[in-house]
Amino acid sequence: MNITVKLNGIAQTIAVEPSDLLIDVIRDRLGVKSPKYGCGKGDCGACTVLLDGDVVRSCLVLAVEADGREITTVEALSMEGPNDVQRELIRNNAFQCGFCAPGVTLAAEELLRRNADPTEEEIREAVAGNLCRCTGYQQIVEAVRTAARSRRKKAGRKRRPRSGRKGVKS
Ligand code: FES
Ligand code: FES
Secondary structure: OEEEEEEOOEEEEEEOOOOOEHHHHHHHHOOOOOOOOOOOOOOOOOOEEEEOOEEEEOOOOEHHHHOOOEEEOHHHHHEOEOOHHHHHHHHOOOOOOOOOHHHHHHHHHHHHHHOOOOOHHHHHHHHOOOOOOOOOOHHHHHHHHHHHHHHHHHHHHHHOOOOOOOOOOO
16 A cells, blocks of 8 residues: 655655555665664664654554555654754763664753753653663753753743834833
């Protein structure tokens, strides 16, 4: 059967088998390689993508379930260079081998989209499903906190009303 998905903003129609997994279709058929095949059982988070904005394990999702939906991989965050979360992860040397990086980054991005000011506990909880064998998560947490802070600052600047003209009382 044919399915149509919007992958990183681009609509794609592709023929799939009912048993095809989303991760295989994304990587092998659509050529986007950032979701990694780790455990294949939903345990490691290496295959994380956003499906209609929600974190999912693409090794547990059938491609047919994604029909008509929007898939986001980490490539979408860096269309115009690394985004703020990615920049902070790099600046904090948050990764070593990088195998977990796409999944961790998407989990952090999803967290900040729904929670602009997460606590350390909330950050740890958001990335807990993304297993990292190389680090102790501390730099990841620091990076996400800093990205959240700078995103709030930026949003505050955008929201701040223009000050009145000098000498005009409001
Ligand atoms: S490969 Fe999907 S959770 Fe491990
Ligand atoms: S940096 Fe190697 S698994 Fe996370």
